[in-house]
Amino acid sequence: MKEFDLHAVSLKDPFWQHYQKIVREETIPYQYQVLNDALDVDVQAEREDASLPAGKSHALENFRIAAKQKEGNHFGWFFQDSDVYKWIESAAYSLINQKDPSLVVIVDEVVALLGAAQEEDGYLNTFFQLTRPELKYRQLYFSHELYCAGHLVEAAIAYDLATGKKELLDIAEKNVQNIMHYFGREANQIQGADGHQEIELALVRLFEHTNNEKYVALADFFLAVRGENPDFYTQEIAENRALGLSTEEPSIDLTYLQAYDQPKNQREAKGHAVRMLYMASGMAKVAQHTKDPALIEACVAIWQDIAYKKMYVTGGVGGTVHGEAFIGAFDLPNDTMYCETCASIALVQFSFEMFKLTQQHQYLDTLTRALYNSVLSGASIDGKQFFYVNPLEVMPDSCHHNPGKGHVKTQRPDWLGCACCPPNFARLISALQRFVYTQENDTLYINLFAASRLVQADQFVIEQIGNFPFENQMTIRYTGVAQKIVIYKPKWLQSFQIECEQAWQETDETLVFAANTLIHAKIIFQQPIQMLRANPLINQDINQVAVQRGPFVYCLEEADNGKGISQCRLPIDTVAFRLSESQKLWSPTLVINFDGFESQKWTQEALYLPMNEPYVPKNWQLIPYHLWGNRGEGEMRVWLPLALVK
């Protein structure tokens, strides 16, 4: 299944256009200034730990020092370089959507800086260049050198696509050449993989961009070599000690690194969530080309383990801050979870690759759930503040007093010492049209309802006209070569009515239009407000419901309801939801009101009493989850307790 060139798809969708505009006009310029340390912003550590980098980004300054244009020391994480690469990628996609010569000038300057910082042999990683040159490619258990290289490759592809300029692609390919020199199956090569996956998926994209098959072979190598020798990392550490290169003797958690076995033998989502999902994305991408059945079986099992056992209703993943990791099946704490923005972005990416690999539509349900909820929650509505962690329940007092919630920020910081999420958000949104259409042989797939126009010169033009999810209809217009069109029906839309003179049929998951040179269809559907129950095996959501309408999961916020939102009680099956358009926050916002109850405070000082809860009627207002946290610190919750009524 193939994606279309991003140039070919124009998003006309008001919702996504607004997001792309914010990212283009606010986020990208803002992030450039932050990466330059040119703004006085509050750069916070991602969790309460005084040893973590914070206070500034220093990402571009690190390159200037490596390029010997400035004097100074490296500052920040050992993967700080990747913030710059992801920013370039965001800028490049944005340039595809809207020309901006002044932005090209800025990016060109950054590209020149990267070129100046790159070593003769292609090596490029400012942390190791400036702090531990003797340990290049020798500390793979933490180094992120190949992770950064992967992001460099993705940025280079994007910038080439956007501008046709090859300088960054040359830098990236030279860096990959250096990696190819040091890694591989030869006796003198390193037979191990980076602690943080990313290079695998990037190399497949580089193959897709250049058609050079050695890149997909290298991706396949990195997937094969991971976990092949479980002692690789401890041997590496021992060798460094023996050579006097390092005195470090860290303990290696192979599960955290997904290196406890070869990826093709893995069946569960374990360890660091972003690493897991970047790896799985790489596996799915490699499998698209190699058709390796072992890899496909592993991908399917891992995806099912996530979607059916380890995913929040918001599409968040990663149950714990300890190792930013997956935890056990059906164990989904709503207030101490991690749900990193990057992890949901990676889930979108993995699900999309699985859809491309299999043409099965359940993957798009998960893509959409994560995209509209946990991903969008990652940024403020002005595009200048960012969550790393996206909780489903916030009680500010608890966050301030319970150190176990030291990672659960009640407000989006201006920037993060570990700033992986902000530019990841920007690059995803800027290239959002990527997901809307795909093609497999003679079938055109519409994967997302999103007003847009896809033009394939001399072949076809297809348009979606409408304002999803604010309108309950979408018009499809196709003209061109005769081909079948398959439209995905998300699980949360119902009662489809099709007005179309051409032949079509409806399945549980799709609308299928028979091959025709002209298709004009009006699709009408309902977006009922649904009360979702969690699988009874999930301990944390017992006797509670989540409210969803269309792709949006809703939440209660203190700003609309006052303090004490945990005292909300929702009638079990007689609740009358009222949907209305509001101008608050995002315009328009569809808010939901309902008449429920409020559990009353006890009049006596006691913690435990043999009594029933007194309720009083109360009207509650819900907003889409992705908009939470934009009105100052306050309580928030997604799962709403049901009222116990006789």
Place this chain on the structure above:
Amino acid sequence: MKEFDLHAVSLKDPFWQHYQKIVREETIPYQYQVLNDALDVDVQAEREDASLPAGKSHALENFRIAAKQKEGNHFGWFFQDSDVYKWIESAAYSLINQKDPSLVVIVDEVVALLGAAQEEDGYLNTFFQLTRPELKYRQLYFSHELYCAGHLVEAAIAYDLATGKKELLDIAEKNVQNIMHYFGREANQIQGADGHQEIELALVRLFEHTNNEKYVALADFFLAVRGENPDFYTQEIAENRALGLSTEEPSIDLTYLQAYDQPKNQREAKGHAVRMLYMASGMAKVAQHTKDPALIEACVAIWQDIAYKKMYVTGGVGGTVHGEAFIGAFDLPNDTMYCETCASIALVQFSFEMFKLTQQHQYLDTLTRALYNSVLSGASIDGKQFFYVNPLEVMPDSCHHNPGKGHVKTQRPDWLGCACCPPNFARLISALQRFVYTQENDTLYINLFAASRLVQADQFVIEQIGNFPFENQMTIRYTGVAQKIVIYKPKWLQSFQIECEQAWQETDETLVFAANTLIHAKIIFQQPIQMLRANPLINQDINQVAVQRGPFVYCLEEADNGKGISQCRLPIDTVAFRLSESQKLWSPTLVINFDGFESQKWTQEALYLPMNEPYVPKNWQLIPYHLWGNRGEGEMRVWLPLALVK
């Protein structure tokens, strides 16, 4: 209000006699062998952290090395000595209850060892003697030297009481003399307090034992000096660095240490729970003698903050493993909490001192709740395995996969690297009769229903005859000087009927028998099975109930109900509980059965669906919480979800 000599009270109560027997015959000999490293047992760190001491106790060996009887290095925590002191205290109380000359021989040997380890000037702390002699009394932010001294004092008092032997008391008083030399208001003295409170309450007990008022004055000093100079600990650290004594530069958390203000100005329970409660016990004890209104006000406020805002239904306290600390008001996570056994023991102690200070009975409710539940849960029924953490909900899979639960052990370990709890449990149980009777002027108080006999020669004899809580009646027989008798009515007993020919009256909290030289009363009551709701401000217990009968809180265990106990649903107000006597676990055990529902597993693979939960009828069996975890690893929960019925 005065306590009675432990010799004067004989416990006849089958329940408590059984516990005292287990402690005497099993726990005390077992612990002596563990402290001697003479048993091959699994000594676990108290939480998952490879840097913590584990594998052995070494507590007595440390003394042998300090006494130069052995060569070797100190091993274990810097407060490892206190394990020995608390073991001596347990043994001493046990000797009061039952003579055992062979145990006296063993204790005498240990006492001689302590004497040999003690330095000329009275200093005694094997950690500093063996590892950092230059830093004696110079690292109070962590040192526990005075904490250990407090436990030495308590052990010495107990052993003097039990045997009349003065050797240990001499060692303890010599140690306190050394402390008095170094600490105080003189210019050359240390004007600071130990990081871990305990000395304060011990010094008041030493005053009560010796009638030497300088001890209560020293206790008062340690309470006055804490927090007086908030920079004390950082100054101490800076001075050590300046003198070249240490390169350590730790950050000091004054809240953790309750040193953010003077204790008399504190109004909330904050920081490390055991420290907080040991300090509060010391405050209440000092206030009993000084009547300092500021101290009394602080004690009352702190106790109310705990009992009305921060205590679990089991009497557990401490919401987080991070700093083993209290968290915010009404924030009581059931599965990640700490609820250290020592903290509940300390809550028993603090509540008892508050009762003695005020003669108000609400303190006894909390004492009893903690004692019968979270304290007893700390030991296995064979008295040889111990919990440090007493959770209210255990899902073994979650504990194994979620590092945030690395401290929540699903089984009691044989021993702990940080072994504060096991001997603390033993000393409390061995001296349990302490709590049953107290006297204030001409009023005799019966604080606990517990079959027992209190003899005050030439004055009076009082007996409780019955088998609480297994029988619903207790007979009281008093003969002696005419005095009023006040009997506390626990909140969980109801419908009192009194058969008595002497004058009496009933209040909400008490039965009061008018002064008489002979009182013979039969007290009949009901112990209904209560469904307790949590205060609606507690987020974690919404739509759930805890079941209590008499003083016992109940729980569901996998051993009785199979896997999936979180799927239990309890009818909201039509549930018929059936109480029956069982021979399982503890004999007798009162188990509770009820006909409820089981939420059925979904047939489709999905995490979230718009559907109601399907229920099937199921009979469930509850056991007293304190007996959980005695039948292998399994699920357990105290809070039971209510059934949602239309």
